[in-house]
Amino acid sequence: MTSRSKRKRQLVDMFPGMADRIDGTPPKAEAEPEALTLDEAIAKSHAMVDKVLAAHPVVATIGLFSGGNDSVIVNHLFRQRVDAIAHVNTGTGVPETTQHVRDVVAAWGLRLHELHPKNSYADLVLGRVLSTRGKNIGRQVWKGFPGPAGHSVMYRRLKDEPLQRLRAQIVGTQWRTRNVIYLGGMRWAETDRRFRNAEEVDREGSLIWVSPIVHWTDAHMREYRARHRCDLPHEHAPHRLCHPDVLPLNEVTVHLHMSGECLCGAFAKPGELDEIEFFYPHAAKPLRELENEAEAAGLSACKWGQRPPGERTRNRPTGRLCSKCVDPEGQTDLLAEWRESGLITTDQYDTFTRPDAA
Known part of the structure; x- marks a missing residue:
C-alpha cells in the first residue's frame, strides 16, 4: 500500500461545521496542519494572502485559472481580490475549457490574460524548436511525443514561459521593487507529489507563487462545491x-475528470486519447494527425501518450500547474473501465487494444 493510499480516506461528506485535516505532515508545511472547518480553512486562505501582501510590494495579484475543479474554487474564492485572471491556452487542449474560462471571467467582470506559448506543441514534437542559449544552442529542444521524461520541457515551453512573460510585462525593469502574486490551486491532498512538494508560498525572484488552498482537504472541496454550486432542479444557465x-x-x-487545458500526453493514462476522442473528437483529431506526421518523419516516439522507447522511469516533478500529471504506471486502464461498465463491448475492447489498432 502506498503512502498516498494510507492517507486517502473513504470519500464521505462532512456535516456543515465539521473540522477536517490533512493526514500526516507535508515536508514543506510551515507547521503541522490542524483540523479546520471549511470556514476556518477559508479564513486561513485569506490570511495567507494577507501575509504576503503585507511583506512584499505587490503590484498585481493574478488568479491562475486552468478551468479545472481546484482552480475554479481558488478563483471563485478570490475573485473580489485579484486584479486579473490568467489562463494559458497551450494550443493542445480541449477548446471548450478555454471558452469556459473566457465566459466565467467575463461573468465575474474581471480582466483575462489569455496567454499563448511561443512554440507550438506540434513544433516541439516534430523537433522544429531549437535551443537559443547555453551549450546546447542550435540543438533540438525536444523530438517526438513526450513521456514522463519530457514533461518538464513541455511544461516549461507550453505553460511556464507564457506566465514568466506576463510577469515581465507587469513588473518591467523594476523587478527589485515590484512583485506579482500568482494564485494557484495546489493542494497537499491531491497526490503524493503534491504532499511532498507543494508549498504555501514559493518566491521566485519578483514572482510569488501562493497556494491559498494548499491545506484544504477533499472534504473541504466537496463542502465548498455543495455550498456554492447551483444544484436546483431547473434548466441551468x-x-x-x-x-x-x-x-x-x-x-x-x-x-x-481533468480540465483538459493541456493534452501534451506526457503522463497520459492507458486509453486516455480514446476517452478524449469519445467526448471531444475535434480535440483528438489534431493529435491523431500529428501522430501520422511524426511517424512519416521517422520519429520513434510517434504515438501520443506512450512512453518513448528506451525511456527510463524517473520520479520527476510535474510543475506547479499540472496537478493531474502523475506517472501512469499502475493507473486504471480506461478502456477496461468502459468494458466493465458496459460502455463498450468486449469485442470493441479487443479491437481497440489489439497491437495493430493504432
Missing part, C-alpha cells in the same frame, strides 16, 4: 452560472 455568486462548472471536467 451555461457553466451553471445561474446567479451572480454561484460556483461555475466546466463540463469538460465532468467528462474527462
